[in-house]
Structures are given as structure tokens and as C-alpha cells.
Amino acid sequence: MEFCPECGAMLLPKDGILKCNSCGHEKNLADNNDYEVSEEIQESDNVKMLGEDVDVGPVTNETCPECGHDKATYKLLQTRSADEAPTRIFTCTKCKHTWRAYD
Numbered sequence: 263m264e265f266c267p268e269c270g271a272m273l274l275p276k277d278g279i280l281k282c283n284s285c286g287h288e289k290n291l292a293d294n295n296d297y298e299v300s301e302e303i304q305e306s307d308n309v310k311m312l313g314e315d316v317d318v319g320p321v322t323n324e325t326c327p328e329c330g331h332d333k334a335t336y337k338l339l340q341t342r343s344a345d346e347a348p349t350r351i352f353t354c355t356k357c358k359h360t361w362r363a364y365d
């Protein structure tokens with residue numbers, strides 16, 4: 263017995279496919295893959311490419327305040343006064359959110 267991945271209702275066979283009477287979701291009987299993985303793979307590929315790019319700066323274990331991802335690249339921004347600590351600009355490797363941190 264198969265259940266709808268969208269709403270959990272029972273799927274009924276109809277014209278060679280399984281169809282959900284509740285939400286209209288259709289499932290091909292020949293296709294036993296429950297998950298569409300193409301999007302997830304694309305996303306992790308992007309992250310890997312970013313990490314190999316020398317222009318984005320070193321990767322550090324900083325948690326993004328926007329999405330909670332724990333990897334970010336950073337650059338140091340030297341302020342005019344030598345007494346002040348340089349400002350670090352973090353860029354989330356996942357959502358590209360940028361934020362500042364002071365030492």
C-alpha cells in the first residue's frame with residue numbers, strides 16, 4: 263500500500279499511476295524514488311565551489327544569524343585608527359548574508 267507524500271492519504275491506482283484522491287498528487291508506478299534529489303545536490307555543489315574559490319577568503323566556523331549555517335568566509339577591514347581592531351566582514355557560504363563582527 264502506498265501513501266501520498268504530500269498529504270499522507272492513501273494512493274489509489276488509476277490508469278497506470280497512483281493517484282491521491284485528497285490532494286491530486288500523482289505517482290508513476292514505475293518510479294519508486296520517493297525523493298527528488300536534484301535540487302539538494304545542486305545546492306551542495308555550490309557550497310563546494312565557493313570553498314575552493316580563493317577570492318572569497320578563508321572559511322571560518324561562524325554561525326550565520328540569518329539561516330543558522332555554521333560556515334562563513336570572512337575578510338578583514340582595517341579601520342583608519344591603528345588602535346581599533348580590524349572589523350571582520352563575514353559572508354555566509356549558504357545564503358550569502360553578510361554581517362560584521364568586532365573583536
Ligand SMILES: [Zn+2]
Pocket residue numbers: 266267268269270271282283284285286287
Ligand atoms: Zn495527497
Ligand SMILES: [Zn+2]
Pocket residue numbers: 326327328329330331354355356357358359
Ligand atoms: Zn546564511
